[in-house]
Amino acid sequence: MxxxxxxxxxxxxxxxxxxxxxxxxxxxxxxxxxxxxxxxxxxxxxxxxxxxxxxxxxxxxxxxxxxTGVTRSGYLCEIYVSDEIGHCSDNATMVRFTDSKRRPGKHVRIMECSEHVYRSDSWVRLAIPEYRQRWEIDPADSALIGGRLGPVQDGERTWYIEVDHTCQAPFLRSTLRRALNAAEPVWAGTEYVNAARHLSFNLPDSGPWYLTRTELHTLRQALERRRAGGSWGAGVTASCEALDAMAERITAASEHAIRRAQQS
Structure with a gap:
């Protein structure tokens, strides 16, 4: 050390x-x-x-x-990278914010990792310990880019999934319930079963969704099981193109999550 x-x-x-x-x-x-x-x-x-x-x-x-990464800040970078990747999931080191003297403490701020910190030079920059010492880091603060509305604690890495059709969320919830009731186990791990139970009731109809690596793997396995026969199955009246697109997004995000886990 x-x-x-x-x-x-x-x-x-x-x-x-x-x-x-x-x-x-x-x-x-x-x-x-x-x-x-x-x-x-x-x-x-x-x-x-x-x-x-x-x-x-x-x-x-x-x-x-x-x-320098010797210790972690406890927060993740809030830079939005792309639709496929979502937000950067590296350790945040600095805070960029609007320095408003008219509204002390009411900053628009974004936490950035060492790689992204130099991309917004027009803003005031403080190291996280300094910013926290002056104003604290309030979950009610407004982040600048993407769907995060407050600081994300270290370990809560999420990936952005676009939702562009009303059929997608109900179909995924139904798919998860089918997998949970299957005679043969679909997932090899209680964390995935717990994620499936949670998502089968709580996956929102509208997006975007910000899903963890476990949630992505859970959805991917359930979708692969349902489409094992080459189609989504009899009785599916929703747009197949929309369902195919959703499955592709989840698979791509899951693959990226796996690569990130292997690199860390």
């Missing part, structure tokens, strides 16, 4: 310099009082980049740890 090294008054380094563990350093640049600067090691450029400034050493250390 990466440790703080070379700690002395007014300075601390995260990881050993000239080793793969090196992450950067924090330094107090004020002769009187505290004015801490945070510098992070950039592997791509081979330089140490200035990140931000803060009032205390403890917050400066937390900022560097979160930015």
């Amino acid at each position: 990466v440790q703080w090294t070379d700690t002395r008054e007014g300075y601390a380094r995260l990881g050993e310099e000239y080793t793969p563990d090196y992450r950067g350093y924090v330094i107090n640049v004020s002769d009187i009082g505290e004015d801490w600067y945070v510098y992070a090691w950039n592997e791509r450029t081979g330089t140490t980049d200035w990140l931000t400034r803060t009032d205390t050493e403890a917050v400066a250390r937390e900022i560097l740890e979160v930015w």
Whole structure:
């Protein structure tokens, strides 16, 4: 585990310099009082980049740890990537927000990972520990892009699924109920059975849906079982094209979720 090294008054380094563990350093640049600067090691450029400034050493250390991935912020990036992928599911490190002096604390804000943080330079930027120290992170805050209306806790990775026909949600709920009542088990795991029970009653008619990896796998397995014979089965009067499109979206999102899990 990466440790703080070379700690002395007014300075601390995260990881050993000239080793793969090196992450950067924090330094107090004020002769009187505290004015801490945070510098992070950039592997791509081979330089140490200035990140931000803060009032205390403890917050400066937390900022560097979160930015470099030594510790997690507890929130996910809120950048909307695409219809297929949904929101970025990487660890959030910074907060971009509108600095409105007329409405203190009433910011429009979005949390961003280290990869996306430089894509909105016209906004004010603060590290998550600093932002939380000033205004907290209220679930009632308005995120900027996509369907997230508040901070998403780490671990709640979701994928965006578009709903464009009224037949899709009822069909999926019916498909899940059929799978739950099947003589042979459809899912190998209680978490999928529990997800099927929940979705069979609570999957909303309108979208978009934001589904977890478990929910995507649950739906995908149920759909594959129902279409095993080459069609959706007798008695389906809904638009087959709409159902095919929904199945393709769920399969694509499930495949992406599997790849992300394998990479993490």
